[in-house]
Amino acid sequence: MEAALVSAATGTLKSVLGKLAALVGDEYKPFKGMHGEIKFLMDELTAMQAFLLKMSREEDPDEQDKVWMTAVRELSYDIEDSIDDFMQNDDKKDTKPDGFINKIKHSLGKLGKMKNRSRIGNEIQDLKKQIIDVGDRNQRYKTGVASSTQNTTSTKNAILDPRALAIFEHVSKLVGIDEPKAEIIKLLTREDGRVSTHEQLKVVSIVGSGGMGKTTLANQVYQELRGQFKCRAFLSVSRNPDMINILRTILSEVSDQDYAATKAGSLQQLIIRINDSLVDQRYFVVIDDIWDVDTWDVIKHEFPMNNCSSRVITTTRIIDVAETCRSSFNGHVYNIRPLDIVRSRQLFRKRLFNSEENCPSYLEDISDQILEKCAGLPLAIIAISGLLANTERTEDLWDQVKDSIGRALVRNHIIEGMMKILSLSYFDLPPHLKTCLLYVSIWPEDSIIRKKDLIRRWIAEGIIHKEGSYTIHEIGEVCFTELLNRNLIQPVNTNDYGEVKSCRVHDMILDFIISKSIEENFVTLHGVPTLTIGTQSKVVRRLSLEVSKQGYSALPTKGLVLSHVRSLNVLRTYDEIPSLEGFRHLRVLEMKNCNRLKGHHLENILRFFQLRYLSLKHTIICELPEQIGRLKCLEILDLRDSEVKELPASIVNLGKLSHLFVDHGVKFPDGIVNMQALETLKGVTVSKQPLNFIWGIGQLSNLRNLVLHFEVDSNYEDIKEERNKALVSSLCKLGTQNLRSLTIWKGSNLLEEPLCLVTLERLITRSWCSAIREVPKWVSSLKNLQQLRLKVQGVKQNDLNILGALPTLLILHLREVTKSNEKLRISGEVGVPTLEDFYL
16 A cells, blocks of 8 residues: 555655645745755655655664654654645735725735745745754764664564463463364364374464464464374464575474475475475474465465375464465364453463462452453463562552553563564554554543544544545555454454444553554543553644543643644543644544533634544534534534534535534535535435435535435325425436445335436345335346345345346345245346345
8 A cells, every 4th residue: 555644654744745746836836936945855755754664664673763763753743734834824816806995905915925925935944954953863873773774684583582482381381272272173183083094184274363372272282183293393484484494494394304404495496395295294284473375375385285184283363364274275264262251360360379269359359350451362361460470469559550451551571572472463564554553542441443433533634545446435444354354453343244343452452552652652642540651742643532530631731732733532421621722733623422512612613724524423512613614624524413403504615525424304504516525425314405405415426325314204204296306316316426325214115216326336224114015126227236225015036036136236135024925936047146145
């Protein structure tokens, strides 16, 4: 993916370069005299961006490099804010004034603009000086840039990987491993625990997040079964594999040669030699910690497909890798499970008290609360028990440790070892996914984060962007799925069709994310009394307000610079409203659950000239200020579960608004046709809207997602004939342009009209009352439809015949009011060829 506009690694350098390029274009003629200085800024910042991207891949950069990276990132934010300010102040349209008074005002305005442009010239010179100073300072104190990049490989190899110790753990110290060990052995052997003879190669891929005990489990199975195989090997691949070294190690072990005797050759030569050694042998190989499909695609070729009942176990953190291993041979995917509370307690107390029975009664409750935070992650339980082993055994001190979990917990060498393991998953991410992951640190611990909300926030912050033929939301879906795939976020809620709708973050992973966010000044957390790691920067870029145990925590002012905050997030109930004075550069304003938020709190909203995302969900605000129509950058507006009943007339002036969410019943003004950027419109109650509004919907050529509500479900009692005609006409226009998803609440009879919706991919009706008599014939024309949900009076064979003509349908959900006595037949001639899920 091309570099994002905003990144934890490079700050806003990408965005700044784009805006500097705009300043030297024809649109900003007043800056032509400064082209040389601006070109210098662009060249320097381009080099800085390349260096930051390179250094972001380093797990342990030199301290001086860290300081320089931080300075450049912070400078990028300041530069962008300065550019935004003088772009905002520069009025590019000079009109000829009429009248004496207006001419005077115009002259004074021109004088003001001359002073403004002079100030801008001074600011550009100042920015140039800052960039030179940052570069010179780095050169003066540079100690390790060249040497650290040259010796990266050797340094990394010298650091002991904590996972390597897992295979030396004595079996007496392992807890909860017997059951999964038995399950994997069962997949590999007969009922008597012996490996069958004359079977083809079998593969079991163990998958789970870092710290789940995959290596330990694979090793225990290996130790149990290795005696039944003549050729065997156990080796770890890791994140940056040296494939020649890996293949030489495998060859050495399966052929019983010294490593030196294998002699380095090409990959092809080594694979051939390993194949020759195994071709007629029964072999057992464990490949631990595979990070990508490409690595497996090399390794798999060394395993000959003989009939000697050979076995291979792989371990990985990534679901796609596990599935690829499984599909390569006759295989299985084993999802390693977290420990249940009984085994968690057993492991915890065994580590701390040598015996489960020795736990003091006054520590039992707090111990279980700590274990609940660990969520069955063996590595977390071991790390926390190691931390508590050096903590006085009092309930208060243990309670402090409990509160620190999920808030960047107190560190010791054992905790650092665990963080090292978790960090491997982070550093394996490309830059844009690192930023996507760090962004979840905005939400408090134990939060359930809605997928669509998270994606919209990524969009508003410039973390993801449109790419190729994919929409920006489709890119967001890919990023979200990739984080799930890598076990860095956990699915929570799914819909009827198995699609993940929300996620959460394991508290231990959240600890790591918070510490990285603080280190890179990506997010500042306020109201978190147990935050223990790092010193948060005084200049705040993204501010997340949380509520302490005592209740409301006032907006911080002392010692913090808030004038450059880009994102203000109030994500839990607040009884008081923080003052919004000074937040000039806000891009994101989330006021969810502010119980006392009212219209006057937003009177000065015009000052947020860069605002792109505004959420007033779950507030009691009943009206929006008329000035909202002057927020020219606003892209996403969410008013669901608020008290707003009517939108101001000025809202149609929001030319960049792409996503609008309201509750059903909210009245829209005329002029919807002006909102050509709209892609998502949810909450339209048809009977509440002016006729012009309904006609205007059909002219929204970019609309992709529409949700309609009807107050009465049967026979359009709430819709006059003229309005019904306008709605059908508008839908047919949309259905030949970009409309991809249509959801209809309590108005399924609309489908009995002859609709033309050829672009539609998703058609959902939700109704508690009436149903359509039969599947409309026009549905067979929906050649792009992938998901269909209908409520019908009774499903008949002819309905299935119509649906059988849909060439791309994946999910079909039919709800019957009364069951039809007619027998239904689904066959090759009738059935939908691509159908994956069918609900009746």
